Amino acid sequence: xxxxxxxxxxxxxxxxxxxxxxxLGIISGALLQLQTDFQLSCFKQEVVVSAxxxxxxxxxxxxxxxxxxxxxxxxxxxxxxxxLVGSLILTLARSFTVLVIGRMTVGxxxxxxxxxxxxxxxxxxxxxxxxxxxxxxEAGITVGILLSYALNYIFADVDEGWRYMFGLAIAxxxxxxxxxxxxxxxxxxxxxxxxxxxxxxxxxxxxxxRAAAKREPYQEKHYSFLDLFRxxxxxxxxxxVGLGLVLFQQFTGQPNVLGYASKIFHxxxxxxxxxxxxxxxxxxxxxxxxTLVAMALADKAGRRVLLMAGCVVMxxxxxTIGLSSRMAPxxxxxxxxxxxxxNASHGLSQHPLTPLLPQAAVSPIPPxxxxxxxxxxxxxxxxxxxxxxxxxxxxxxxxxNSSLTQKRDLVGESRKGTLGSTGPPLGAAPWAQHTVxxxxxxxxxxxxxxxxxxxxxxxTWLVLSEIYPAGIRGRAFAFCxxxxxxxxxxxxxxxxxxxxxxxxxWMFLLYxxxxxxxVIFIYLFVPETKGQSLEEIDQQFSRK
Numbered sequence: 001x002x003x004x005x006x007x008x009x010x011x012x013x014x015x016x017x018x019x020x021x022x023x024l025g026i027i028s029g030a031l032l033q034l035q036t037d038f039q040l041s042c043f044k045q046e047v048v049v050s051a052x053x054x055x056x057x058x059x060x061x062x063x064x065x066x067x068x069x070x071x072x073x074x075x076x077x078x079x080x081x082x083x084l085v086g087s088l089i090l091t092l093a094r095s096f097t098v099l100v101i102g103r104m105t106v107g108x109x110x111x112x113x114x115x116x117x118x119x120x121x122x123x124x125x126x127x128x129x130x131x132x133x134x135x136x137x138e139a140g141i142t143v144g145i146l147l148s149y150a151l152n153y154i155f156a157d158v159d160e161g162w163r164y165m166f167g168l169a170i171a172x173x174x175x176x177x178x179x180x181x182x183x184x185x186x187x188x189x190x191x192x193x194x195x196x197x198x199x200x201x202x203x204x205x206x207x208x209x210r211a212a213a214k215r216e217p218y219q220e221k222h223y224s225f226l227d228l229f230r231x232x233x234x235x236x237x238x239x240x241v242g243l244g245l246v247l248f249q250q251f252t253g254q255p256n257v258l259g260y261a262s263k264i265f266h267x268x269x270x271x272x273x274x275x276x277x278x279x280x281x282x283x284x285x286x287x288x289x290x291t292l293v294a295m296a297l298a299d300k301a302g303r304r305v306l307l308m309a310g311c312v313v314m315x316x317x318x319x320t321i322g323l324s325s326r327m328a329p330x331x332x333x334x335x336x337x338x339x340x341x342x343n344a345s346h347g348l349s350q351h352p353l354t355p356l357l358p359q360a361a362v363s364p365i366p367p368x369x370x371x372x373x374x375x376x377x378x379x380x381x382x383x384x385x386x387x388x389x390x391x392x393x394x395x396x397x398x399x400x401n402s403s404l405t406q407k408r409d410l411v412g413e414s415r416k417g418t419l420g421s422t423g424p425p426l427g428a429a430p431w432a433q434h435t436v437x438x439x440x441x442x443x444x445x446x447x448x449x450x451x452x453x454x455x456x457x458x459x460t461w462l463v464l465s466e467i468y469p470a471g472i473r474g475r476a477f478a479f480c481x482x483x484x485x486x487x488x489x490x491x492x493x494x495x496x497x498x499x500x501x502x503x504x505x506w507m508f509l510l511y512x513x514x515x516x517x518x519v520i521f522i523y524l525f526v527p528e529t530k531g532q533s534l535e536e537i538d539q540q541f542s543r544k
Contacts, residue, residue: 310455
């Protein structure tokens with residue numbers, strides 16, 4: 001029975017992550033078809049993509065109450081039902097409004113599910129397995145994203161293929177719904193947790209731990225939401241730890257660094273159309289491997305060590321990208337197709353092409369509005385890219401139309417004619433000389449991705465699901481999660497404007513500085529929680 005509980009908990013965790021990653025990744029391929037089927041303008045594309053974020057933000061405001069009042073298991077079941085409804089809405093959508101409603105519904109569901117899964121699993125399993133099983137959720141996300149690319153690729157040329165892409169989410173959702181039906185009801189109704197341990201249903205602690213817990217009986221306390229900001233039981237410090245982790249996870253630049261993956265792959269010499277696919281699938285595979293490493297180490301090395309090591313490597317690699325792009329400037333094209341993720345910012349329609357050359361040789365050139373509209377046509381050999389958490393700038397090969405060609409010829413002259421008119425917008429010519437630097441940049445990118453997947457990726461959620469007392473765990477997790485989504489939206493929307501203001505390399509150096517601050521923060525504030533039961537962690541916090 002205990003083994004069954006363990007296997008089912010693992011399944012719930014993995015499937016929860018898989019659905020989450022799938023829904024985030026699938027839009028990048030679906031959008032290319034939606035845009036022609038529904039004639040979506042740039043603004044409407046942004047709305048379709050960020051509808052998920054809006055839904056997720058709403059869920060993280062309301063979901064915490066659902067998780068605390070009605071239990072984790074019920075919250076997951078409800079989120080599965082909502083997700084099924086959302087997937088059906090999307091599969092049958094006939095208008096833009098219905099699409100947006102469907103995406104918001106899906107966003108709401110995956111956000112509730114993501115919080116409830118992590119908390120439920122962390123409460124279900126023994127202390128020495130908790131790191132492994134909660135990290136399994138993050139592994140599920142990376143696999144889900146890879147799966148969504150594969151399906152994007154398969155359905156790319158199918159008529160109305162996006163319906164299948166959205167519809168296929170129904171399969172893992174149903175599987176998760178069924179597997180959780182077999183799991184016991186809320187495991188930590190703390191009055192009965194001791195008896196559950198004795199039955200051997202949930203091997204909560206080793207014998208010493210159980211003896212200690214008997215000596216010091218654990219009372220479930222009741223908390224109001226405002227207790228998160230009071231000094232009672234050291235709640236304020238816990239909230240500080242949670243918010244700090246969540247905000248640093250975003251402000252170290254993770255949503256955006258990957259946006260340039262396809263550009264960096266181009267520079268190294270993957271010139272073809274498939275470079276963006278290579279970039280996303282290659283980096284996706286690296287993420288999966290790194291997350292598996294984190295799973296193996298979470299309960300051995302401990303959370304603190306992995307977080308700090310990950311931060312150090314991230315800081316070094318973004319700083320390296322920043323410095324090398326100072327020596328070998330990356331030409332950043334900016335148009336509404338180049339940012340179909342939530343990074344697409346409101347400034348896009350005004351400056352569809354903004355070359356970011358340090359010498360400012362070219363001023364932003366807004367092409368004729370016709371040029372922007374015509375981008376929805378089949379003149380674009382579309383490549384796929386990572387969306388939302390993992391990125392947003394899609395590499396497009398342009399088949400130039402008249403107005404764009406004229407503008408580009410001007411750009412080409414101001415750049416001593418280095419630009420071929422069929423290359424990517426403001427192509428990679430100026431940095432073809434710096435082969436070594438390009439490889440350094442590429443390797444830094446890979447180091448960044450793997451460091452994130454070992455440290456901040458899985459560990460943030462693991463620590464969040466451990467440090468709060470059971471009575472307020474859902475609301476506390478949701479509170480931190482809402483900051484996570486809000487920070488993600490903020491960073492994604494301000495990214496291109498910031499690059500315009502301070503330049504690409506300074507942006508990355510700024511991320512490096514944030515990484516250093518994150519290391520200091522973790523060193524000072526984040527406690528080590530490996531191998532302790534949730535009750536012991538709570539008592540430890542309350543005493544300090």
